[in-house]
Amino acid sequence: MYLVDAYVRPAKAEDLPAIIELEKKFGYKIVGVDDRFFRHSFNTDVKIFPVRVISAKSEDEAKSLLRNLSKNEVVIAQAKDVGALRTFSKDRRANIIEIPPKLSPYLDRNQAELFSVGKSMIGFNASNLIDEPRLFWWLSFLTSYAERYALHIVVYSGARRFDEVIHPKVVLNMLIQTGVKKGRALMIIGMSRLEEILKKKASAQI
Amino acid sequence: MYIEVIILAIILALDTIAIVILFVKLFRLKSRPITDSESRTTFLASSYSIRKLKKRYLVFSIISEGNVNKDRIQTSILRAMSKLYGEPFAYAAQPTLIFYDEGRKLGILRVRRESYSQLMASLHIAGKDEEPRILFVPMKTTGSVKKAREIIERLKPDL
Numbered sequence: 001m002y003l004v005d006a007y008v009r010p011a012k013a014e015d016l017p018a019i020i021e022l023e024k025k026f027g028y029k030i031v032g033v034d035d036r037f038f039r040h041s042f043n044t045d046v047k048i049f050p051v052r053v054i055s056a057k058s059e060d061e062a063k064s065l066l067r068n069l070s071k072n073e074v075v076i077a078q079a080k081d082v083g084a085l086r087t088f089s090k091d092r093r094a095n096i097i098e099i100p101p102k103l104s105p106y107l108d109r110n111q112a113e114l115f116s117v118g119k120s121m122i123g124f125n126a127s128n129l130i131d132e133p134r135l136f137w138w139l140s141f142l143t144s145y146a147e148r149y150a151l152h153i154v155v156y157s158g159a160r161r162f163d164e165v166i167h168p169k170v171v172l173n174m175l176i177q178t179g180v181k182k183g184r185a186l187m188i189i190g191m192s193r194l195e196e197i198l199k200k201k202a203s204a205q206i
Numbered sequence: 207m208y209i210e211v212i213i214l215a216i217i218l219a220l221d222t223i224a225i226v227i228l229f230v231k232l233f234r235l236k237s238r239p240i241t242d243s244e245s246r247t248t249f250l251a252s253s254y255s256i257r258k259l260k261k262r263y264l265v266f267s268i269i270s271e272g273n274v275n276k277d278r279i280q281t282s283i284l285r286a287m288s289k290l291y292g293e294p295f296a297y298a299a300q301p302t303l304i305f306y307d308e309g310r311k312l313g314i315l316r317v318r319r320e321s322y323s324q325l326m327a328s329l330h331i332a333g334k335d336e337e338p339r340i341l342f343v344p345m346k347t348t349g350s351v352k353k354a355r356e357i358i359e360r361l362k363p364d365l
Binding site: 026126130136161162163164166167169170172173174176177 | 270290341343
């Protein structure tokens with residue numbers, strides 16, 4: 001089990017080396033970088049992989065975005081609408097799904113089954129907490145929802161600057177504060193599910 | 207006959223001594239003043255065996271583009287805890303900066319043991335509301351300030 005930060009999105013390309021260096025110092029072994037910044041080569045021990053972020057406001061838009069994806073990419077899908085949420089969650093090409101708080105009424109048993117069909121994970125971008133600390137309740141809601149229906153949840157830094165990189169101990173305590181037991185919180189940080197996905201993608205490329 | 211009387215006398219004498227010691231102890235506990243250095247909770251804990259309020263000491267380092275002073279760190283921690291858990295909780299947790307080395311950017315934060323996890327969770331949003339932005343890096347947690355100071359002395363300057 002390695003520490004994984006599934007997504008960082010630097011504001012400028014020059015910020016990325018500092019972010020990666022800090023991630024390494026904090027003990028992360030695998031870091032997902034926004035695909036727009038991925039081409040830069042780094043001389044680092046941290047394994048980095050490209051992450052593509054797509055955002056859809058309707059079912060049709062979600063379908064058309066999914067059609068253009070290749071199977072080798074790790075994809076974070078931001079659903080802005082219930083139709084997009086349903087489409088993303090049942091499709092295996094969308095690996096991580098970010099859900100806005102306004103869609104909380106739709107997170108029920110049927111939606112959980114769709115997540116299971118698509119084998120997708122629920123994502124939470126911790127950088128949103130910096131702008132809007134009240135979203136802590138949303139993280140709490142998502143963790144309890146994931147626990148109730150045995151779904152996978154991912155918390156990533158989404159760092160835009162070096163000072164937004166999140167220390168693993170901080171993530172652990174954040175998850176404990178949302179009501180997750182320590183053992184499960186450690187599993188969430190370790191993200192063995194994401195490791196599996198990365199291995200599959202790597203083997204598909206070969 | 208004589209031996210029995212002597213044993214009885216000894217038992218009575220021991221009982222009297224025990225009762226006197228007990229009374230003296232009780233009197234001392236009730237008449238003991240609360241000094242400035244000793245909090246009321248500690249006094250109550252020692253007298254009536256209530257659990258003492260314990261503290262945790264977090265050794266941390268900060269990463270920022272500019273210099274940051276003590277007040278900024280103290281206020282940003284308190285503000286972050288207030289944002290996540292509300293002001294009453296933040297003040298009850300008593301997060302206090304007890305040591306900060308501006309040159310090495312290392313410090314020690316004291317917090318009530320029950321609120322340790324909340325402090326750690328709020329480190330992510332602490333110091334991000336004004337420039338220069340601060341990144342708090344938790345390094346080690348101890349139960350005594352002495353140990354925390356030892357850790358600070360041992361740490362390398364660049365961390």
